[in-house]
Amino acid sequence: MSRLKFKLMRAGYCDAHEHHAIRGGRKKKIAFDAVFALIKHPQEGFILFDTGYTKRFYEETSHYPEKIYANFTKVYINPEEEAVQQLQKLGIAPTEIKHLIISHFHADHVGGLKDFPAATFYCSAEAYNQVKQKNGFAAVRKGLLKGLIPADFDERVYLIDQCKKINNPYFEVAYDLFGDGLIQLIGLNGHGAGQFGALLKTNEKDIFLVADACWLSRSYQQLILPHPIVRLFFESWQQYKENLDRLHKFHKDHPEVLIIPTHCNATSSKIISTQIAW
Numbered sequence: 001m002s003r004l005k006f007k008l009m010r011a012g013y014c015d016a017h018e019h020h021a022i023r024g025g026r027k028k029k030i031a032f033d034a035v036f037a038l039i040k041h042p043q044e045g046f047i048l049f050d051t052g053y054t055k056r057f058y059e060e061t062s063h064y065p066e067k068i069y070a071n072f073t074k075v076y077i078n079p080e081e082e083a084v085q086q087l088q089k090l091g092i093a094p095t096e097i098k099h100l101i102i103s104h105f106h107a108d109h110v111g112g113l114k115d116f117p118a119a120t121f122y123c124s125a126e127a128y129n130q131v132k133q134k135n136g137f138a139a140v141r142k143g144l145l146k147g148l149i150p151a152d153f154d155e156r157v158y159l160i161d162q163c164k165k166i167n168n169p170y171f172e173v174a175y176d177l178f179g180d181g182l183i184q185l186i187g188l189n190g191h192g193a194g195q196f197g198a199l200l201k202t203n204e205k206d207i208f209l210v211a212d213a214c215w216l217s218r219s220y221q222q223l224i225l226p227h228p229i230v231r232l233f234f235e236s237w238q239q240y241k242e243n244l245d246r247l248h249k250f251h252k253d254h255p256e257v258l259i260i261p262t263h264c265n266a267t268s269s270k271i272i273s274t275q276i277a278w
């Protein structure tokens with residue numbers, strides 16, 4: 001059976017402290033790349049997993065209370081790095097993106113939603129409910145910039161919870177996106193509300209996009225948590241720890257699967273330049 005084509009790309013980055021990202025990390029600033037993935041399904045066509053940043057971050061954080069987000073997070077994004085522009089360079093028009101999987105609604109993952117007018121958006125009910133319910137400062141506290149959400153989102157969303165539920169021996173919650181086994185959506189709650197990752201069967205290998213279930217590869221490899229200070233803006237520390245544990249076990253049993261956290265440069269820098277014939 002034909003499998004997926006896959007390309008990892010980067011749309012901007014932000015500063016982070018390594019000793020916050022992982023316990024025992026150095027007390028220095030590191031770049032947190034915001035990666036996203038372009039996937040081609042043999043029947044369903046082009047799919048995006050997240051979008052990374054866009055310049056909209058600056059517009060959306062130019063005033064209070066949203067400015068608080070920018071005060072805490074220094075973001076770097078050039079226009080030519082935005083997902084929509086990188087795709088156009090590959091000859092892919094914005095309207096060719098028919099499906100867009102949203103891991104969670106933090107601004108570094110959804111900056112480009114407005115650039116893909118023909119896409120159906122896939123996210124969990126839990127994530128979506130939080131976006132709908134939080135406004136103003138309460139939204140910013142949760143890492144949400146509501147101005148990044150398209151006005152017609154309601155009509156275009158498909159809740160992951162409505163997909164075909166499947167059993168995954170490692171994770172509590174799993175769905176089969178198109179019912180063909182090529183894309184499993186895996187519940188990775190803890191970091192952001194209703195976060196999901198995607199386990200992909202690509203032509204080369206199996207790839208697991210884990211979003212912010214951990215930040216650095218050493219976390220799932222050696223089971224090392226972030227600094228406890230990050231609890232302040234995590235949705236559930238308990239669920240985060242449980243899912244990191246599951247990820248660690250999964251990796252030990254399946255070292256052949258390439259696990260990609262969104263912000264781990266050591267992982268993404270090796271694969272981001274891979275060229276694909278679409």
Ligand SMILES: [Zn+2]
Nearest residue numbers: 106108212262
């Ligand atoms: Zn993130």
